[in-house]
Amino acid sequence: MIKLKSYGLILLVMSLVGLLFACGYSEERERREREERWKKIFAEQEEIFKRLTPQEHLAKMKEIKNNRQARERHFNAIPKGTLEHEEALKFLEEENHKKRIEWARKMQNDMLDIGINFEAWTKGKNDTILVYKYLHLTPVRIHRIEKNFRQQDMREIGFKKVILMDGLRREYILWEEEDDYKRRCERCGAIVDIRTCYSQEKLISFGTLKAPVTEYYCDTCKSILSKLGEGAGDVPSHK
Numbered sequence: 264m265i266k267l268k269s270y271g272l273i274l275l276v277m278s279l280v281g282l283l284f285a286c287g288y289s290e291e292r293e294r295r296e297r298e299e300r301w302k303k304i305f306a307e308q309e310e311i312f313k314r315l316t317p318q319e320h321l322a323k324m325k326e327i328k329n330n331r332q333a334r335e336r337h338f339n340a341i342p343k344g345t346l347e348h349e350e351a352l353k354f355l356e357e358e359n360h361k362k363r364i365e366w367a368r369k370m371q372n373d374m375l376d377i378g379i380n381f382e383a384w385t386k387g388k389n390d391t392i393l394v395y396k397y398l399h400l401t402p403v404r405i406h407r408i409e410k411n412f413r414q415q416d417m418r419e420i421g422f423k424k425v426i427l428m429d430g431l432r433r434e435y436i437l438w439e440e441e442d443d444y445k446r447r448c449e450r451c452g453a454i455v456d457i458r459t460c461y462s463q464e465k466l467i468s469f470g471t472l473k474a475p476v477t478e479y480y481c482d483t484c485k486s487i488l489s490k491l492g493e494g495a496g497d498v499p500s501h502k
């Protein structure tokens with residue numbers, strides 16, 4: 264009788280283990296099938312994307328509202344130099360133009376909501392200049408604004424300049440896109456435009472660490488230095 268009981272127990276345990284294996288197996292198979300299905304859907308989507316004409320990419324781009332990545336993908340698929348590319352650019356600029364005006368309006372409301380005497384408006388051709396007017400513009404406030412200023416968001420919607428103004432309508436330039444490209448010549452200190460001037464990388468030591476820095480030179484200094492037979496960057500500015 265005892266023996267029979269233990270046989271029963273062994274059988275029970277064995278069938279439980281078998282069941283668990285079977286479950287695990289079918290789960291694994293289901294997972295693989297799901298993966299295959301997704302791969303197939305993805306490949307089909309890719310095929311459809313590849314077959315779209317520039318006009319269709321343009322239409323899709325206009326349709327998509329909240330998925331920036333998907334939008335950019337359609338935009339990038341439109342060949343440059345086509346009418347569709349031109350229209351896409353125009354469409355994006357019109358949209359950004361609205362966003363810039365909306366930015367000023369929202370900023371003003373938000374500031375008034377928290378009790379700050381503040382006005383904001385856009386100006387210039389296509390509203391690319393933003394003016395923030397504070398009734399009381401103290402050095403502390405300017406410092407705080409500068410610290411929290413996020414130019415990337417503004418750049419993305421096409422702002423080129425941000426001006427702070429006080430109650431007496433005195434102006435202070437907070438940020439100007441052009442400034443991002445301005446540096447001083449390493450040798451003479453003249454202002455150069457980093458998009459067009461000569462530059463070279465140089466390694467600078469910080470203790471045991473070496474870090475690459477870019478040095479910029481004006482045309483005059485560059486030609487003087489190359490006549491002397493020295494690389495422009497071989498002559499430090501303080502010499």
Ligand SMILES: [Zn+2]
Pocket residue numbers: 448449450451452453480481482483484485
């Ligand atoms: Zn120079």
